[in-house]
Amino acid sequence: MRTILTSVITENIKEMCVKANHYLSEDMRSVLYQARKEEKTSLGRQILDQLEENLQIAGEDMIPICQDTGMAVVFMEIGQDVHFEGILLEDAINEGVRLGYKDGYLRKSVVRDPLIRENTKDNTPAVIHYEIVPGDKVKITVVPKGFGSENMSRVFMLKPADGIDGVKAAVLTAVTDAGPNACPPMVVGVGVGGTFEKCAWMAKKALTRPVDQRSGIPYVKEMEEELLDKINKTGIGPGGLGGSVTAFAVNIETYPTHIAGLPVAVNICCHVNRHVARTL
Amino acid sequence: MDKYVKAPLCDEAVKGLRAGDYVYITGTIYTARDAAHKRMDESLKKGEDLPISLHGNIIYYMGPSPAREGRIIGSAGPTTASRMDKYTAGFLDNGLKGMIGKGRRSREVVESIKKNNAVYFAAVGGAGALLSRSIISSKIIAYDDLGTEAVRELQVVNFPVIVVIDPEGNDLYEIAVKNFKENI
Numbered sequence: 001m002r003t004i005l006t007s008v009i010t011e012n013i014k015e016m017c018v019k020a021n022h023y024l025s026e027d028m029r030s031v032l033y034q035a036r037k038e039e040k041t042s043l044g045r046q047i048l049d050q051l052e053e054n055l056q057i058a059g060e061d062m063i064p065i066c067q068d069t070g071m072a073v074v075f076m077e078i079g080q081d082v083h084f085e086g087i088l089l090e091d092a093i094n095e096g097v098r099l100g101y102k103d104g105y106l107r108k109s110v111v112r113d114p115l116i117r118e119n120t121k122d123n124t125p126a127v128i129h130y131e132i133v134p135g136d137k138v139k140i141t142v143v144p145k146g147f148g149s150e151n152m153s154r155v156f157m158l159k160p161a162d163g164i165d166g167v168k169a170a171v172l173t174a175v176t177d178a179g180p181n182a183c184p185p186m187v188v189g190v191g192v193g194g195t196f197e198k199c200a201w202m203a204k205k206a207l208t209r210p211v212d213q214r215s216g217i218p219y220v221k222e223m224e225e226e227l228l229d230k231i232n233k234t235g236i237g238p239g240g241l242g243g244s245v246t247a248f249a250v251n252i253e254t255y256p257t258h259i260a261g262l263p264v265a266v267n268i269c270c271h272v273n274r275h276v277a278r279t280l
Numbered sequence: 281m282d283k284y285v286k287a288p289l290c291d292e293a294v295k296g297l298r299a300g301d302y303v304y305i306t307g308t309i310y311t312a313r314d315a316a317h318k319r320m321d322e323s324l325k326k327g328e329d330l331p332i333s334l335h336g337n338i339i340y341y342m343g344p345s346p347a348r349e350g351r352i353i354g355s356a357g358p359t360t361a362s363r364m365d366k367y368t369a370g371f372l373d374n375g376l377k378g379m380i381g382k383g384r385r386s387r388e389v390v391e392s393i394k395k396n397n398a399v400y401f402a403a404v405g406g407a408g409a410l411l412s413r414s415i416i417s418s419k420i421i422a423y424d425d426l427g428t429e430a431v432r433e434l435q436v437v438n439f440p441v442i443v444v445i446d447p448e449g450n451d452l453y454e455i456a457v458k459n460f461k462e463n464i
Contacts, residue, residue, distance in 0.1 A: 041460065043300075043442075047404055050440075054410040058355075067345045067355035067408040067428075105354055107345040107428050117315070119427050148360045148382070148405060180453050181360050181383035183405035235460030239404050240383070241442060242456025272406045 002079075002136035004280060006086035009140070012278055013096025016142040017072060018104035020274040021064045024055060027210040028187075028248070028273055035185060035238075035245040044243025048185075051238070051271060062105075066272045069106040070144030072097045072126040073204065079135035090128060098122040109147070129201065141208055141277040149186065149270040152178035155200055158262040164219075167192055167264050168227060174266035175231050175247065180240020183270035187211060188231070188250045191265040193257035202253040203267035208275040211249035224250045248273075287436070288336035289377040289399070297399050297443050299450040304438040305401075309338040309380070311432040313359055316423050317367040324370055331422030331431055334371055338378035338401075343428035344418070345408070353418045353434075357408030358382040361400070365389050372396040380441055384453055394449040401441035402452075414439040 024032075032055070036048040058065040074093055086092060101108060101123035110124065111117040133139075154177075156170040171190055178186070191202025214221040227250040237243025248271070257263060281300075285293050287307030297303065310332050312320065320330050341361050345354030361381030368379070369392040377398050382405040385393075393400060403411055414436050422431040444452045 043456075046302075050404050050407050050410055054404075054407040057413070058409040061409065062348070063351075063409040063412060064345045064355040065409060066406045067343065067357050068359070069345055069355075105346045105348050107343065107354070109343075109428070119429075121427065146406075151360065179384065180402070180405075181362065183382065235457040237456065237460065239402065239442075240453050240456075241402070242452075242460045244460075270406050 001081055001083050003083050003085050004138060006084050006089055006092035008280065009089065009092045009138070010096040010099070012140060012280065013074065013093055013142060014100040014103070016140065016276040016278060017097055017100025017106065017144065020142050020144050020276040021069045021104065021106055022058050022062060024065065024272070025210070025275065027212050029055065031211050031248045032271065035248065038245060039238065040244040041237060041242055043241050044238045044245065047238035047241060048245070064106060066146060067107055068109065068146040068148065069101070070146045070274070071110055072123060073143040073145050074126045074128045075141040075143070075205065075208070076128060076130045077133045077139040078130060079137045080132050081136035082138055093128055094124045094126055097126045098124050137279050139277060139279045141275055143204070143208060143275045146270055146272065149178070149182040149268045152182045153203070153267045154265070155196065156264045157196065158264055160260070160262050162262055164223065166262065168223065170264045171227050171250065171266055172230060174268065176234055176236070178268050179236050182268045183272070184236055184240055184247065185238055185245045185271045186247045187269045187273040188227070188247055189267040189269065190250060190252040192252060192254045192263070194255040194263060195257070196263055198255055199263040199265040200267070202255060203265035206251040206253045207267060207269045207273060208277070209251045211251070211273070215252055217254065220252050220254060224252050284438070287338050287378070289338060290336065291397055294377055294397055294399050294447055297446050299443050299446045299452040299455060301443040303401065303441050303443060305338070305441060306437050306439070307435070309340050309434050309436055311340045311342045311434060313341050313343050313429050314363055315426050315429040316431050317364050319423060321367040321370060324374060333375070335375035336377050338380060339371070339376060340434065341379065341381035353412050353415050355408030356412040356415055358403040358405055361385060368392065372398050385445060390445055390449050390451065393445050394447060397447045399443060399447060400445040402444045403441050411439070
């Protein structure tokens with residue numbers, strides 16, 4: 001049994017919220033530079049130049065990459081030999097978000113009630129996903145999720161007979177419907193299988209996988225590559241203004257499902273695909 | 281084609297804009313997004329005065345991140361325009377000339393843009409740090425209680441945008457995808 005103070009969780013989440021909103025991970029930065037070399041249209045290249053310059057300014061001037069600093073999604077992978085001491089874990093996580101968004105000059109974009117819509121003024125609460133895993137470590141992943149792309153995400157409850165072609169068609173439908181609204185070039189997170197909520201959870205988690213890392217399942221890897229190729233032939237392009245780079249990656253996760261179902265979730269993220277992970 | 285325009289916009293300047301033009305805006309523009317649109321729409325329907333004159337003006341669909349000490353504004357990129365579609369025709373009929381956002385607009389908005397000789401620009405979504413550099417002053421002038429969604433008066437210099445829907449109703453998002461498929 002290992003004891004972790006929840007105050008340590010708060011401190012880490014605070015730092016991770018600020019870091020995620022000012023610096024992209026190495027895989028996201030290099031895929032953007034690569035895209036600039038490959039883009040076929042001049043306007044597309046001009047947009048990608050702006051995105052590169054934007055990243056540079058964000059880091060140098062400590063100004064968020066995007067003004068939509070997102071709703072904080074937090075994945076907690078908790079080793080089952082860990083014991084927490086201090087305030088309630090959920091409160092500790094939200095305190096970290098509150099401090100990060102306040103001290104980091106991040107935008108407060110959360111409303112307390114979805115219909116009454118009064119801003120909570122500190123970007124809490126976060127959306128928290130807990131998993132119990134082997135060991136005595138805690139892995140925290142902070143994903144500030146912007147809503148331009150979140151709003152274009154979809155769940156499709158397909159029939160088993162729809163098969164792999166149905167899954168591909170669903171992903172392409174979501175991406176083309178999203179088009180310029182989702183701030184392309186996008187990263188496309190896909191969850192296939194499980195239940196209604198499980199596939200949505202997998203699609204979100206898929207966005208945290210490095211964009212240069214393909215699925216370990218051969219047929220899924222093939223589907224990821226085929227879909228990326230098809231998406232980049234739609235012509236939507238950077239900013240939706242036409243071009244050959246519409247998506248940076250398609251990351252697909254799968255899970256066992258019911259004999260009667262084939263759930264598919266498509267969680268779209270803009271080019272500002274933010275995620276920071278730490279293991280304590 | 282690169283063009284330079286002054287804000288507020290005059291009818292002549294708008295008339296010459298075409299989908300695909302790269303435009304640099306200098307002058308005064310106003311921010312308003314979801315909650316401010318809802319309030320202004322309610323005021324218009326009740327026949328009340330708006331906190332800003334719409335006449336000839338440009339609304340930028342934007343809610344910034346907070347400014348650090350000594351800075352003018354935080355990150356300041358566009359939000360998705362289609363959420364404002366419901367209110368847009370009414371604003372254009374009351375004199376609004378230009379909008380800056382990102383993403384597609386409804387058929388109703390396109391028709392209203394044509395009818396009113398107006399224009400819809402896109403700024404690059406997710407480039408809020410870069411775009412903030414073209415803003416030289418920012419002042420909240422209404423709905424302070426809305427936080428980031430308050431109405432701000434911005435002074436901008438060479439603020440970079442692209443014409444997406446021009447006064448003839450041409451839509452760059454449709455044209456660009458079609459051209460890409462034909463040419464590449």
